[in-house]
Every structure is written in structure tokens, then in C-alpha cells.
Amino acid sequence: MAERDDRGRLPMLSMAAAKQAATDAGIPEIMAPLSVFRMLLQHPKLARALSDLLSTLLFDPKLDARLRELVIMRIGWATGSVYEWTQHWRIARGLGMSEDDILGVRDWQSHAGYGPAEKAVLAATDETMRTGAISQETWRECATHVGSTEALIELVVAIGNWRLFSSLLRSLEVPLEDGVAAWPPDGRSPV
Numbered sequence: 001m002a003e004r005d006d007r008g009r010l011p012m013l014s015m016a017a018a019k020q021a022a023t024d025a026g027i028p029e030i031m032a033p034l035s036v037f038r039m040l041l042q043h044p045k046l047a048r049a050l051s052d053l054l055s056t057l058l059f060d061p062k063l064d065a066r067l068r069e070l071v072i073m074r075i076g077w078a079t080g081s082v083y084e085w086t087q088h089w090r091i092a093r094g095l096g097m098s099e100d101d102i103l104g105v106r107d108w109q110s111h112a113g114y115g116p117a118e119k120a121v122l123a124a125t126d127e128t129m130r131t132g133a134i135s136q137e138t139w140r141e142c143a144t145h146v147g148s149t150e151a152l153i154e155l156v157v158a159i160g161n162w163r164l165f166s167s168l169l170r171s172l173e174v175p176l177e178d179g180v181a182a183w184p185p186d187g188r189s190p191v
Contacts, residue, residue: 008035008039008172008173008174008175009171009172009173010039010042010172011039011042012035012038012039013038013039013041013042015032015033015038017041018032018033018037018038018041019032019033021041021042021044021047022037022041022047024044025041025044025045025047025048025051026048027041027047027048027051028051028055031051031054033177034087034177035083035174035175035176035177036083036165036168036169036174037051039172039174053157053161054161057154057157057158057161061154062147062148062150062151062153062154063146063147063151063154063155063158064117064146064147064151065095066092066095066097066118067117067118067121067146067155068154068158069088069091069092069095069097069102070092070101070102070105070108070114070118070121070122071121071122071124071125071155071158071159071162072084072088072091072158072162073085073088073089073092073102073105074105074108074122074125074126075125075129075159075162075163075166076088076162076166077105077106077190078125078126078129078190079129079163079166079167079170079190080170080189080190081165081166081169081170082169082176082182082183082189083169083174083175083176084162084165084166084169085182085183086176086180086181086182086183086184087176087180089102089184089185090184098113099185100113101113101114103186105122108122115145116141116144116145117145117146119141120138120141120142120144120145120146121142121146121155123138123141124138124139124142124155124156124159125159128156128159128160128163129159129163134156142155
């Protein structure tokens with residue numbers, strides 16, 4: 001059932017087996033070809049729970065998609081998650097985000113293209129990665145610039161979710177899908 005892919009720490013399901021496992025678990029078939037789900041679908045219940053969370057955050061968001069992608073890109077950069085950075089580079093570009101604004105997460109405090117909302121969510125992201133929580137001062141900034149109560153809750157969940165995914169992707173050494181180049185556009189990865 002599983003084919004061995006020596007690029008990761010665990011075998012991945014074949015494409016056909018992943019599609020069948022996704023169907024059986026009630027996961028959208030669009031997730032099945034992703035390397036991360038080709039691994040996760042070997043634990044269908046957990047794969048379903050993570051898929052449901054991702055579906056809510058990505059396809060029915062309350063948090064502005066641009067802010068969400070900046071959070072994800074910051075986590076991918078700060079943690080050295082090649083898979084997360086690369087996949088969400090493509091999503092961010094698909095949302096119309098400029099390369100400069102995406103690359104700005106590397107040194108977001110100095111990036112001129114960010115306003116108060118972007119700076120607030122990026123500060124929240126860094127604080128959560130560093131201390132496990134958002135400070136009172138940063139929370140006030142987020143409350144002022146992010147939007148509704150639902151968006152604020154989603155911000156906290158998004159930070160936690162993509163931090164979890166970074167650990168999962170890096171620990172399992174999930175490979176990029178065939179033909180996908182890492183670290184676009186300049187190939188510079190975190191030190």
C-alpha cells in the first residue's frame with residue numbers, strides 16, 4: 001500500500017492509494033497528491049482532523065488571506081520549513097501578493113511595504129514562536145487592525161496550526177512534490 005520515498009522519514013502512499021484513503025477519510029481529493037497528506041493519510045483520523053482545520057483556515061477564513069499568508073511565510077522562514085515556505089509562496093503569489101512583500105517577512109520590522117495590520121500579526125507570530133503567547137501590547141494592536149473577534153481567534157489558531165505544520169514537516173522530512181523547486185524566487189534559505 002505504501003511506496004517508499006527515501007526523501008522523507010516515513011513512506012508515502014502511492015498517488016492512487018492516497019486518493020482512495022482521502023475519499024475513505026472524507027478528505028477533499030485535492031489534498032491527496034500533497035506529500036504531507038501522502039504521509040498523513042496513513043493515520044486517517046488525524047489526517048481528517050488536520051484537513052478539516054486547514055479547510056476552515058484556507059477556504060472559509062475570517063482572517064484576511066494576505067495576513068494569514070504573511071503569518072505562514074514568517075513561520076516557514078523563521079523555522080526553516082522548506083515545504084511550508086515553498087507551498088505558501090505559491091499560494092501567496094496566487095493571492096496577488098508581491099514578491100517583495102512576501103520576502104519582507106525575512107526582516108519584517110524593516111520592510112516598508114507593511115502597514116499596522118501586517119506588523120501586528122507578524123509581531124504576534126514572532127512572540128508566539130518565542131514565548132508561546134501574544135503580549136498585551138501586540139494583542140491591542142491586533143485587535144485594532146485585524147478585525148472581528150472571529151478573525152482574532154483565527155489569528156491565534158493560524159499561528160499555532162502552521163507552527164505545528166512546520167514541526168511536522170521538518171520532523172518527518174516531508175519532501176516537496178516532484179517538479180516543485182524550493183525557496184523561490186532567489187533560492188536563499190534561512191541560516
